[in-house]
Amino acid sequence: MGKRTVIPFGPQHPVLPEPVHLDLVVEDEKVVEAIPQIGFVHRGLEKLVEKRDFQVYVSITERICGICSFGHSLGYSQTVEALMGIEVPRRAEFLRVIWHELSRVHSHLLWLGLLADAFGFENLFMQCWRLRERILDIFEKTTGGRVILSACCVGGVYQDISDEDLRGIILVLDGMKSEYNELLKVFLGDRSVKSRLCDVGYLSKQQATELCVVGPFARASGITEDIRNYGYGAYGALAAFEPVVSEAGDGYGRSEVRALEVLQSMDIVKELVEKIPDTPVNVAPKGSPAAGSFAVSRLEQPRGECFYYAKGNGTKFLDRFRIRTPTSQNIGGMTTTLQGCDLQDVPLNVLTIDPCISCTER
Amino acid sequence: MSSTIKSPWLIHYDASSCNGCDIEVLACLTPLYDVERFGIINTGNPKHADIFLVTGSVNERNIGVLQQIYSQMLEPKVVIACGICACSGGVFRDCYNNLGGVDVAIPVDIYAPGCAVRPQAIIDAVVAGLGVLEEKRAAFAATGGKLAEKPVLASGLSSANKIVDGVSVRDAAFTKAREASKALASVTDRQEGANND
Numbered sequence: 167m168g169k170r171t172v173i174p175f176g177p178q179h180p181v182l183p184e185p186v187h188l189d190l191v192v193e194d195e196k197v198v199e200a201i202p203q204i205g206f207v208h209r210g211l212e213k214l215v216e217k218r219d220f221q222v223y224v225s226i227t228e229r230i231c232g233i234c235s236f237g238h239s240l241g242y243s244q245t246v247e248a249l250m251g252i253e254v255p256r257r258a259e260f261l262r263v264i265w266h267e268l269s270r271v272h273s274h275l276l277w278l279g280l281l282a283d284a285f286g287f288e289n290l291f292m293q294c295w296r297l298r299e300r301i302l303d304i305f306e307k308t309t310g311g312r313v314i315l316s317a318c319c320v321g322g323v324y325q326d327i328s329d330e331d332l333r334g335i336i337l338v339l340d341g342m343k344s345e346y347n348e349l350l351k352v353f354l355g356d357r358s359v360k361s362r363l364c365d366v367g368y369l370s371k372q373q374a375t376e377l378c379v380v381g382p383f384a385r386a387s388g389i390t391e392d393i394r395n396y397g398y399g400a401y402g403a404l405a406a407f408e409p410v411v412s413e414a415g416d417g418y419g420r421s422e423v424r425a426l427e428v429l430q431s432m433d434i435v436k437e438l439v440e441k442i443p444d445t446p447v448n449v450a451p452k453g454s455p456a457a458g459s460f461a462v463s464r465l466e467q468p469r470g471e472c473f474y475y476a477k478g479n480g481t482k483f484l485d486r487f488r489i490r491t492p493t494s495q496n497i498g499g500m501t502t503t504l505q506g507c508d509l510q511d512v513p514l515n516v517l518t519i520d521p522c523i524s525c526t527e528r
Numbered sequence: 529m530s531s532t533i534k535s536p537w538l539i540h541y542d543a544s545s546c547n548g549c550d551i552e553v554l555a556c557l558t559p560l561y562d563v564e565r566f567g568i569i570n571t572g573n574p575k576h577a578d579i580f581l582v583t584g585s586v587n588e589r590n591i592g593v594l595q596q597i598y599s600q601m602l603e604p605k606v607v608i609a610c611g612i613c614a615c616s617g618g619v620f621r622d623c624y625n626n627l628g629g630v631d632v633a634i635p636v637d638i639y640a641p642g643c644a645v646r647p648q649a650i651i652d653a654v655v656a657g658l659g660v661l662e663e664k665r666a667a668f669a670a671t672g673g674k675l676a677e678k679p680v681l682a683s684g685l686s687s688a689n690k691i692v693d694g695v696s697v698r699d700a701a702f703t704k705a706r707e708a709s710k711a712l713a714s715v716t717d718r719q720e721g722a723n724n725d
Contacts, residue, residue: 177593179572184542184550185590205589207544210623217622229619232548232644276551279558295558302555313548313644524547 168194175512177206184523188516192509200504200512202497208527215487220246220455221320223484230489231525232313233276234467236269238525239318241465242487244398245474246320248461250451256400257445258322260438263400264335265308265317267431267438272301273468274424274431277520278353281421284517285362293349300342304335322448332439339432346428353425363418367503367515370415379499381470381492382427383519385411386419393466403441404434420518454482467492469520491525532578532604532665533658535567539577541597543630544620545584548644549611553581561647568654574600579657581650582636585613585620586627598634604664606657608638611645618643 171192177185185206191199211230215223227242228235240262247254279294302312308327309315317323327335353359369379374387384391392409394401401407410426412419455478465472470492479485496519503515542550556563557570571577574597586594598607609630612618616629630636637660640653 177590178541178574178597184547185593206587206593207542207584208587208589208625209544209585209620210625211620214620214623226619229546229548229643232546232551235546235548292559295555296560299555299558299560311644312646313551522547524542524545 170198173509182516184521186516186521186523188504188512190504190509190512195509197504197507197509197512200501202501204523204527206527207524211528212487212489215484217483219482220484221451221482223487224319225316228314228316228318230528231522233273233522234269234469234525235313236265236315236318237465237467237472238489239315240266241463241467241472241474241489242476243318243320244463244465245461245476245487246451246455246484248463249455249459249476249478250453252321252449252451254322255445255447255449256443257326258447259400260403260442261323261327261447262318264327264435264438265305265315265323267434268301268304268335270431270468271428272298272305274428275301277424278349278421281514281517284513285359287359290349290352297342297346297349300338304338307331307334319448321451322446324448326447332442336436336439339435343429343432350425350429353421360418362514363421364414364416366417366511367507367518368416369499369503373502374415374499377498377502378495379470380495381467381520382420382423383470383496383499385409386423387415388413391471393464393471396464398463398465400438404437417514417518424520454478454480455484456480469493469522469525470495489525489528491522491528493519493522493526496521497526533662535569536578536654536658536661537569537571537576538579538581538654539571539574539597539601540581540583541594543582543584543590543594543614544587544626545611545613546644549583549614549642552644552647553583553610553650556647556650561651563651563654575602577601578605578661579654580605580607581610582607582614582630583610583645585617585629586633587625588627591627591633594630594633604661604668606637606661606664607634608640608653608657609636610640610650610653612641612643615639615641
């Protein structure tokens with residue numbers, strides 16, 4: 167048995183786009199234990215709800231995280247709408263899901279790129295990010311922003327997408343699809359990629375259930391849990407929805423789930439564009455959330471299930487707003503996969519859960 | 529013109545950004561904007577870097593990390609605050625765990641506002657930073673490798689190298705930043721109180 171050493175990993179580390187600190191207890195080249203420390207990006211956004219008008223706070227929720235920004239504004243709006251009993255126009259629900267699914271495509275492409283970078287395949291990284299820019303172009307065309315969209319509001323969405331632009335989105339996605347399939351061949355079929363990802367960071371279905379992991383991380387271990395299955399918003403209008411699940415449980419399974427979800431999201435956008443009804447896109451909320459009222463809502467973010475809670479107090483400020491983010495659920499799974507892995511696999515294991523520290527710490 | 533500004537290397541640190549600016553910094557390095565064609569390379573090692581891109585505002589947990597990275601970079605060096613949070617605290621200014629912009633912790637040369645900052649703005653800021661880098665290099669060379677003046681931290685501390693040594697130095701920065709944010713918070717509270725009435 168070798169001597170135990172503690173290697174600090176992060177907060178500033180080339181593989182980490184975000185600051186998280188891990189104390190890696192290693193024995194020779196094997197990691198015995200990984201102790202995470204967070205708090206580097208804590209801002210205190212949940213508390214800010216007491217200082218901001220509930221309608222203005224939508225813009226703050228978008229800045230909880232720049233990658234899942236639309237999802238958080240959607241989750242917050244859904245919760246406050248449930249709190250106040252607001253019926254959102256149907257077209258707004260469709261537009262929300264279209265933007266949300268496009269966000270998923272951009273988030274997964276971003277992650278696939280970072281994964282490729284982590285195992286040293288720089289060309290693949292660049293190709294993923296090149297494709298991702300097409301989605302950002304759609305965002306810029308439809309909302310004006312590239313990462314912070316400011317499209318969602320309590321009662322609907324701020325702006326409509328014209329039918330011509332909706333057809334344009336389909337054309338862009340169709341153009342992307344053939345190029346993306348080329349990348350998919352590399353991610354799922356390339357021998358060197360497979361040898362780097364297979365059997366790295368294995369998490370069994372049993373462990374995943376016990377640790378309550380969510381999202382693609384859980385689905386890669388064979389858990390068929392996807393909040394979109396419950397048909398919130400416009401997901402109920404889909405003809406069929408089947409979560410992408412892999413039984414592999416390792417890094418390869420996680421990249422497979424996310425890689426295939428990109429295609430799934432493109433199909434969802436396509437289907438919704440064909441079915442979108444013609445109604446107004448927002449209703450103005452009247453009054454304030456009643457004192458003592460509370461509401462919860464759930465959402466499938468690119469990283470997994472996200473849970474929102476809001477409590478009103480009769481004024482235009484909310485009493486409490488709480489989020490349980492997917493990464494906070496997945497950190498337990500991550501430290502489990504790190505136990506017993508090789509030191510060289512640490513960056514890969516950290517990355518394959520797709521950590522979003524900014525969401526987690528708020 | 530020196531070789532440094534023909535191929536400046538960047539280091540990026542996410543102070544307490546929402547990721548929006550971070551992914552835009554990364555987007556600058558990828559095919560559409562591709563700053564690598566100007567010789568700009570992203571590095572993870574502070575000792576290799578000429579330009580320090582900071583996104584997000586400063587809080588009590590990361591102020592030390594930020595000063596640590598800054599002090600590890602070799603002279604001449606340029607700090608660019610990317611995004612409105614790094615410039616002034618942005619939308620998070622009123623949060624309890626926010627000390628303000630990056631200039632609370634380390635001296636900032638260029639401010640690139642935006643929420644999220646656009647890649648074009650980042651490229652502009654880096655190009656402007658090259659001018660500052662060249663000036664600093666010339667001044668550095670003129671004195672034969674000694675700093676013309678000791679780097680003065682915005683929080684009133686004198687030497688960048690001393691920051692990591694003493695806890696007292698960090699405490700001074702905390703106290704000053706905390707007082708500033710408290711003063712700001714009381715002003716905004718009063719204003720909001722007036723609005724509510």
